[in-house]
Amino acid sequence: MTNSIIQVEKLTKKYGxxxxxxxxxxxxxxxxxxxxxxxxxxxxxTTIRMLTTITSVTEGKAMVVxxxxxxxxxxxxxxxxxxxxQLIADDELTGVENVLLFAKLHxxxxxxxxxxxxxxxxxxxxxxxxxxxxxxxxxxMKRRLQLAMGLVHDPSILFLDExxxxxxxxxxxxxxxxxxxLNTENGITVFMTTHYLEEADALCERVAIVDxxxxxxxxxxxxxxxxxxxxxxxxQVSEGPDLRGFLESVHDVNxxxxxxxxxxxxxxxxxxxxxxxxxxxxxxxxxxxxxxSFTRPTLDQVFLQxxxxxIRDENGPTQAIPLLMEKV
Amino acid sequence: xxxxTIALSGRSLKKWIRNPFSIIPIAIQAxxxxxxxxxxxxxxxxxxxxxxxxxxxxxAFGGATNYITFLTPGIIGMLALTGMTFLxxxxxxxxxxxxLDMLKTSPIPRASIYFGGVLQNIVKAMAAAGITFVxxxxxxxxxxxxxxxxxTNLLGVFFAVAMLTTVFSTLFTGISVAAKSTDSFFxxxxxxxxxVAFTSTxxxxxxxxxxxxxxxxxxxxxxxxxxAARLVIVNGTLSAAQLSSYLGDILGLLVYAIVFxxxxxxxxxNSLKAD
Numbered sequence: 348m349t350n351s352i353i354q355v356e357k358l359t360k361k362y363g364x365x366x367x368x369x370x371x372x373x374x375x376x377x378x379x380x381x382x383x384x385x386x387x388x389x390x391x392x393t394t395i396r397m398l399t400t401i402t403s404v405t406e407g408k409a410m411v412v413x414x415x416x417x418x419x420x421x422x423x424x425x426x427x428x429x430x431x432x433q434l435i436a437d438d439e440l441t442g443v444e445n446v447l448l449f450a451k452l453h454x455x456x457x458x459x460x461x462x463x464x465x466x467x468x469x470x471x472x473x474x475x476x477x478x479x480x481x482x483x484x485x486x487x488m489k490r491r492l493q494l495a496m497g498l499v500h501d502p503s504i505l506f507l508d509e510x511x512x513x514x515x516x517x518x519x520x521x522x523x524x525x526x527x528x529l530n531t532e533n534g535i536t537v538f539m540t541t542h543y544l545e546e547a548d549a550l551c552e553r554v555a556i557v558d559x560x561x562x563x564x565x566x567x568x569x570x571x572x573x574x575x576x577x578x579x580x581x582x583q584v585s586e587g588p589d590l591r592g593f594l595e596s597v598h599d600v601n602x603x604x605x606x607x608x609x610x611x612x613x614x615x616x617x618x619x620x621x622x623x624x625x626x627x628x629x630x631x632x633x634x635x636x637x638x639x640s641f642t643r644p645t646l647d648q649v650f651l652q653x654x655x656x657x658i659r660d661e662n663g664p665t666q667a668i669p670l671l672m673e674k675v
Numbered sequence: 676x677x678x679x680t681i682a683l684s685g686r687s688l689k690k691w692i693r694n695p696f697s698i699i700p701i702a703i704q705a706x707x708x709x710x711x712x713x714x715x716x717x718x719x720x721x722x723x724x725x726x727x728x729x730x731x732x733x734x735a736f737g738g739a740t741n742y743i744t745f746l747t748p749g750i751i752g753m754l755a756l757t758g759m760t761f762l763x764x765x766x767x768x769x770x771x772x773x774x775l776d777m778l779k780t781s782p783i784p785r786a787s788i789y790f791g792g793v794l795q796n797i798v799k800a801m802a803a804a805g806i807t808f809v810x811x812x813x814x815x816x817x818x819x820x821x822x823x824x825x826x827t828n829l830l831g832v833f834f835a836v837a838m839l840t841t842v843f844s845t846l847f848t849g850i851s852v853a854a855k856s857t858d859s860f861f862x863x864x865x866x867x868x869x870x871v872a873f874t875s876t877x878x879x880x881x882x883x884x885x886x887x888x889x890x891x892x893x894x895x896x897x898x899x900x901x902x903a904a905r906l907v908i909v910n911g912t913l914s915a916a917q918l919s920s921y922l923g924d925i926l927g928l929l930v931y932a933i934v935f936x937x938x939x940x941x942x943x944x945n946s947l948k949a950d
Contacts, residue, residue: 399780403949420949424782433773439690451682452781 357407382551428502453500467495487518577616683791705807748904749877752897763851789943800840821911838928839900849939
């Protein structure tokens with residue numbers, strides 16, 4: 348990892364007896380796109396509020412851009428950009444006025460601020476609506492505007508709290524493009540919370556899955572998915588001899604489950620290499636393949652595994668997975 | 676800090692100026708109050724021969740020729756008070772919709788968030804005062820300025836008004852910045868409103884108050900500003916004795932403003948620190 352831009356050690360927040368965030372520890376490297384995932388109430392927003400100096404730290408330590416959030420909140424504030432999950436852009440002001448106000452509050456000289464505002468509004472495709480009042484904007488436009496508001500002072504790190512909350516699928520994908528572009532082209536470190544797992548999967552280099560105020564697992568989406576055992580191949584064949592022995596002998600296969608008299612589910616890190624061998628082996632044994640399909644693990648399944656619950660109903664795991672999940 | 680304060684108050688003032696519903700009601704309200712109180716409470720109307728002027732009561736009413744002349748500074752003060760109670764709610768809304776959190780992540784002094792509110796409310800209240808003054812001049816049997824009333828006199832009147840709006844703005848912005856909900860804000864405001872409005876000499880001179888209430892009425896900020904403004908409206912250029920009375924009133928308002936500002940900064944620091 349490159350230099351750490353965020354270092355969090357045993358960070359804890361208690362509200363009375365309730366512990367919202369419980370001794371979490373993690374590091375984020377410069378230029379990284381880091382996702383903080385979890386269901387509502389997991390402690391995501393409390394964590395982001397501590398890192399952005401809105402909420403005080405009960406215990407532990409958080410360093411952001413080299414400064415302690417408790418001891419030097421002013422230094423932290425000058426270097427971070429924050430995009431809250433609420434829609435806070437002022438309805439009665441125009442888009443560009445909203446951006447310029449935050450430039451002023453971050454003491455960006457006015458000429459530079461104008462230039463930067465127009466660049467950012469172009470980046471988020473709002474240049475045509477820049478002079479219109481925000482009350483005429485759609486929800487997606489308001490979210491994009493807030494992105495520009497959070498970036499106008501050229502922060503080293505951008506905190507995005509649920510950036511695509513309430514957006515439809517198309518607008519959400521567009522939002523991801525902007526975030527990706529900011530990260531890759533402008534080199535801005537991004538710390539985002541989300542409860543859309545496919546969002547984290549599509550965008551983030553590393554994710555932490557939080558639940559009940561603690562980090563359950565941390566790693567790249569690919570790593571985490573790999574830990575589930577990789578791809579799942581389901582194959583249904585004509586009646587005949589048991590194939591378990593053969594399937595288990597195929598190179599790299601981790602596990603074989605016979606789900607009915609002639610159906611098998613095979614767990615394997617990567618399906619590509621093994622597939623021809625499996626198909627040939629089955630026909631050599633005089634059996635016909637009646638149905639074959641495979642699924643790649645998703646973050647939803649990782650989430651289900653580490654938290655024991657599903658984050659939401661849609662895009663849930665396929666039928667074959669719970670079968671194996673119980674054994675994992 | 677000053678530029679932050681101006682930027683923050685500019686946000687609110689821009690919205691306010693663009694909204695016709697923020698200006699027109701002030702004029703209507705001024706008209707209603709002046710006509711309603713100006714006629715219903717007019718002691719001159721009880722005098723059969725006065726034709727609405729204060730007649731023999733003139734001296735009791737600080738030398739004002741008619742009741743609206745006496746009443747105008749009082750109505751300006753009352754409107755500053757009612758206006759402030761509504762303007763203060765902006766802060767509570769900003770807190771509830773997350774705007775204050777966004778401000779908290781900006782590298783601006785916490786006090787500038789408070790002063791931004793104070794400044795915008797003063798500007799709005801001064802605009803309301805200006806409108807009320809003009810309305811008072813044009814209503815029938817309305818405000819009669821002293822002969823030779825000039826620009827210095829006008830400044831004298833509005834300086835007293837500015838001091839009063841500063842007192843109210845520093846107080847109510849402080850309350851609103853500390854309030855966690857609209858309910859708690861209005862609870863405090865309602866508690867303050869009637870005592871402040873009706874123990875003042877906005878509607879009647881001090882001599883009308885019972886003895887035990889006189890010190891309270893005299894020290895009421897609306898009274899201080901009304902008395903100071905009336906001196907200038909009725910007399911124009913002030914004599915040395917009148918000037919010292921005027922400055923005494925201004926000093927009283929200044930004390931209030933300093934106390935409320937200190938309180939407001941304290942409340943702002945407390946309510947805007949990391950929670």
